[in-house]
Amino acid sequence: MATISTLSDLYISELKDLWSANDQMARALKKITPQATNAKLSQLLEEAQTGIADHTQLLKALIANQGEEVSKEHCKGMEGLVSEALKHVLEQPPQNGPVLDALIIAQYQRMTHYGITGFGTVAAFANALQMEDDGRQLKDAVDDLYDADELMSELAEAAVNREAAEE
Structure with missing residues (x-):
């Protein structure tokens, strides 16, 4: 990681961190999506993967436009969120389909909220x-x-939550 001494340095560093976060979330969703039992949930997760790819291309372009090396910096924050998501969905999943779907949505939203704050921050920068x-x-x-x-x-x-509550 480069030394950060200006807001511009911080901006580039955060863009590179978000790229890593996006890549990690995309890899996690590829593993999580097949576990979904609700068809609409599966569709939304597939669409999310397309959106993540689009946002990653944007991050790469913004980094390049600053004349910086187009590279990413490992995002430890998303690493933790992805680790938790994979643990809950793949290693210790609920056996009940609707409860599993509710869990998938919760994990997806945690990762997405991280992205909302990250992209919002760099937009402000x-x-x-x-x-x-x-x-x-x-x-x-x-x-x-x-x-x-x-x-x-x-x-x-x-x-999903209603179906899970009925089980």
Whole structure:
């Protein structure tokens, strides 16, 4: 990790950290998605993987546009969230399908909330650095993450949690 002495340095470091976080979440979702028993949940998880790939391409472009080496810095925060998700979903899963689906949604949302805060933070940095185009693109990514999170909440509240409660 490079020495951070300016907001610009911090901005680049955080972009690289988010790239790592995205990659880790994408790998986790590839393992978690086949475990989902609810068809809508499976669909949303597949769509999330596409969104993560799009956001990763954005991060790479923003790093390159700063004239920086296009590389990532390992994100220990997401590492912990992914470890927990995989432990609960793959190593110690509930046997009941709806309860497993509720667990998958909870783990997905934890990882997504990490992304919301990370992308929101770098959007604020970009705006402070008067990089309005970067800020707008990052804010769009935040909006995408909020939308995905909201869809998961709606699915949980309308179906999955109710089904899990009936078991």
